[in-house]
Amino acid sequence: MKDTIAAIATGMGNSGIGIIRISGDDTLSIADKIFIPKNKNKSIASMDSYTAAYGVISYEGEIYDEAIALVMRAPGTYTAEDVVELDCHGGITVLKRIFDLVVRLGARPAEPGEFTKRAFLNGRIDMSQAESVMDLIHAKNDMAAKSSLKQLSGELTKLIKDMREKLLYNIAYIESALDDPENYSLDEFPQQLETTVDNMLITVEKLIKSSSDGRLIKEGIRTAIVGRPNAGKSSVLNMLLGEERAIVTDIEGTTRDTLEEYINIDGITLNIVDTAGIRTTSDTVEKIGVDKAIASIDDADLILYIVDGTTTLDENDFKIMDKIKDKKSITLINKNDLETVVDKVLITNTINTKILEISAKEGTGKENLHTLLKEMFFNNELNYNDEIYITNQRHKSLLYEARESLNKVLESIKLCMGEDFLTIDLMAAYASLGKIIGEELEDDLVNKIFAEFCMGK
Numbered sequence: 001m002k003d004t005i006a007a008i009a010t011g012m013g014n015s016g017i018g019i020i021r022i023s024g025d026d027t028l029s030i031a032d033k034i035f036i037p038k039n040k041n042k043s044i045a046s047m048d049s050y051t052a053a054y055g056v057i058s059y060e061g062e063i064y065d066e067a068i069a070l071v072m073r074a075p076g077t078y079t080a081e082d083v084v085e086l087d088c089h090g091g092i093t094v095l096k097r098i099f100d101l102v103v104r105l106g107a108r109p110a111e112p113g114e115f116t117k118r119a120f121l122n123g124r125i126d127m128s129q130a131e132s133v134m135d136l137i138h139a140k141n142d143m144a145a146k147s148s149l150k151q152l153s154g155e156l157t158k159l160i161k162d163m164r165e166k167l168l169y170n171i172a173y174i175e176s177a178l179d180d181p182e183n184y185s186l187d188e189f190p191q192q193l194e195t196t197v198d199n200m201l202i203t204v205e206k207l208i209k210s211s212s213d214g215r216l217i218k219e220g221i222r223t224a225i226v227g228r229p230n231a232g233k234s235s236v237l238n239m240l241l242g243e244e245r246a247i248v249t250d251i252e253g254t255t256r257d258t259l260e261e262y263i264n265i266d267g268i269t270l271n272i273v274d275t276a277g278i279r280t281t282s283d284t285v286e287k288i289g290v291d292k293a294i295a296s297i298d299d300a301d302l303i304l305y306i307v308d309g310t311t312t313l314d315e316n317d318f319k320i321m322d323k324i325k326d327k328k329s330i331t332l333i334n335k336n337d338l339e340t341v342v343d344k345v346l347i348t349n350t351i352n353t354k355i356l357e358i359s360a361k362e363g364t365g366k367e368n369l370h371t372l373l374k375e376m377f378f379n380n381e382l383n384y385n386d387e388i389y390i391t392n393q394r395h396k397s398l399l400y401e402a403r404e405s406l407n408k409v410l411e412s413i414k415l416c417m418g419e420d421f422l423t424i425d426l427m428a429a430y431a432s433l434g435k436i437i438g439e440e441l442e443d444d445l446v447n448k449i450f451a452e453f454c455m456g457k
């Protein structure tokens with residue numbers, strides 16, 4: 001792991017500035033070979049940490065670019081290793097030539113995410129923080145970025161560490177008491193442990209619950225557009241996207257496959273799945289689309305149900321309403337540039353939904369839809385304030401594991417099982433939570449037992 005890695009750290013397009021990042025033991029000597037400072041006293045090897053120097057990138061008499069070198073010395077760096085960033089001009093060709101030079105002089109091209117991996121392996125950040133770096137980079141909206149930043153600052157880590165510490169204390173206590181019953185009593189222990197575990201379960205439960213909000217924030221509100229053929233689903237999608245992205249046709253059943261798009265409405269992301277019109281069909285190709293449409297209803301957080309306002313509801317509409325009746329939905333009565341004949345009361349009597357009239361063709365009603373969406377998801381449903389959100393599937397499944405183990409502890413207490421039984425499930429919960437922040441089990445457990453309880457003294 002001690003080899004030196006390098007990468008072009010900025011996007012591969014022409015831009016004002018492009019950065020080459022180098023990390024590892026040979027960083028300073030490699031950078032020193034290619035960077036000639038304007039001020040001759042400012043060679044990279046002699047520079048203090050967190051200082052910059054202006055100069056040129058040059059090797060064997062050839063000048064590659066002007067640059068600013070930023071020197072950061074271990075351990076106070078992103079990777080906890082020596083790091084140099086070369087701020088060059090952002091042209092792809094220039095950057096590639098300098099990067100090749102750095103590699104020729106002994107650096108290895110970094111794997112994706114390898115700088116962050118080193119930060120983790122060098123103990124500067126834990127696993128959940130490392131993961132949040134990636135989430136932050138891939139954030140699709142404001143809320144997702146804020147949530148990742150929070151995780152990066154270690155708030156989730158703190159919560160997990162607190163719980164693990166309590167678990168460890170109890171495990172260690174049991175071990176000590178079994179080993180040294182004269183000094184450690186287990187008389188009141190099960191009751192105390194029950195309270196601790198109960199409280200912990202409340203926290204775990206809250207984190208698990210936050211994961212559905214977390215997913216909404218990170219990936220967007222999964223929204224399915226449904227409606228019978230020709231109701232105007234593709235037109236509504238186009239209206240929302242503001243572009244002619246989906247194909248609009250007059251022939252029924254032409255939206256055969258599903259399309260996915262992201263739409264950002266004032267910081268709320270809708271992940272929209274436009275589906276084939278639902279109707280009873282004998283056409284097999286179309287049938288695939290219809291099945292997908294029905295599946296997308298099950299997965300969706302929100303249904304946009306498009307109704308053709310110029311005709312009465314038909315059997316397909318009733319079939320759709322039956323499928324979406326338990327879902328959160330907004331019904332859009334489309335084509336209100338023409339005369340509306342559809343029976344709105346019949347819809348609200350059949351399903352629990354909010355109704356808006358729109359014309360996808362003329363683009364009217366879009367503002368009302370935005371307002372309604374914000375109302376539904378910003379005020380009532382999601383709490384963005386000071387909560388910690390679980391946005392990562394890996395974390396979520398580990399929390400499920402921890403919950404199961406904690407519940408087993410409670411069960412064992414109720415059944416008055418021996419304390420060593422409790423230890424097994426406490427350890428399992430400890431391990432599951434530890435995996436969230438990427439920590440190993442055995443070493444710290446052993447250290448804790450010896451350090452705090454002085455066994456075998």
Ligand code: GDP
Binds near residue numbers: 227228229338359
């Ligand atoms: P889909 O099958 O549900 O995806 O429906 P499309 O979006 O392909 O639209 C079907 C037809 O209805 C097309 O001819 C559209 O031009 C027309 N249409 C869609 N929205 C409106 C609208 O708001 N007003 C009118 N007058 N026609 C519309």
